[in-house]
Amino acid sequence: MVRLVLPEVKRPDTVDELTTLVKAQKNEDAITRIGDLKLENDHLVVGSTAYALRENGFKGLLSELGMPFGYAASIPNDLLYDSVNRLCKTYGDTEVMLRTQNGELRGVLSPNYVPLDTDVLASRLSETSKLGLVPARIYYDGDSLSVSLTTEKAVHAKDVGDITKVGVSLETSDVNMYPLSAGAYLYRLICTNGAVVPAQMGGGVSFSQKKVNPDTVWNLFDEGYQRILTTMSKIDSEFLIHLENTKVSAADFVKAKDKLSKFASGREVARILKGMETELLESGTDYNFYDIYNTVTSAARDHSSMYVAKSLERAAGELLFAYGTEKN
Secondary structure (H helix, E strand, O other): OOOOEOOOOEOOOOHHHHHHHHHOOOOEEEEEEHHHEEEEOOEEEEOOEEEEEEHHHHHHHHHHHOOOHHHHHHOOHHHHHHHHHHHHHHOOOOEEEEEEEOOEEEEEEOOOOOOOOHHHHHHHHHHHHHHOOEEEEEEEOOOEEEEEEEEEEEEEEOOOOEEEEEEEEEEEEOOOOOOEEEEEEEEEOOOOEEEEEOHHHHOEEEEOOOOOOOOOHHHHHHHHHHHHHHHHOOOOHHHHHHHHOOEEOHHHHHHHHHHHOOOOOOHHHHHHHHHHHHHHHHHOOOEEHHHHHHHHHHHHHHOOOHHHHHHHHHHHHHHHHHHHOOOO
């Protein structure tokens, strides 16, 4: 496998800190023919220029060539280089946009890519403070951005002492890793862990970079996440009490785990859930719902990969919806 550059995930505490980080990045774009590309010595060579490969950039190139990333990672380097370069010649006249920075390939995109980029989302976050929103969690890896914000509204489950804040999670990417999207967010203060809940519960909006009007999309996006906040403001303490009092048997957990895998795929999600299943079956003791929630969301909070962290937060949200909306 070629050596890939893995940008560090930054977790600024404030919007101002995030804005400083984003401003330090600059998209350098060029349109080129796939036939003019060559993979050589862990770099993508374009004419006389060689670019180191970020993971997203290499995945984007493979996607254009129709080669699965898993397959590319499994074959010897000499075969990988030969296959990629042959495919580049095959797709010769097809044009792509290369997004680079400081000698690194960040993304391989369509020439018709509509920029719904991290700098625009970051610049609009100052407006969220006017809605009383404050950051709970920010992930930024130089290519993609996810910001989860909460309102001042705190839902108190007085019977069990749980306090949760409601909010919204906003995402976009410079390299088409994520669409511009907003989802409902729950942030549990006792463990400072959050979950992105599914659209069936809190609403959600998403915009593809291939199918939007750049002149109107951001206003539609603002309206969409404000609708989510209105929906989330209706969550009451009975919902949290129900979750706290929900017991999960081994059989129930196995069914929930299998269902969850359809919504939140990934090795880390599977590993965590498999470990919990084994422990549950061996102990013979029912889980409390929050035993599961806290295990998944704690892993999300501490994970070094933004992609895995967000998958785990969505997994926790799917579990929360599944158990929070069922009736005893």
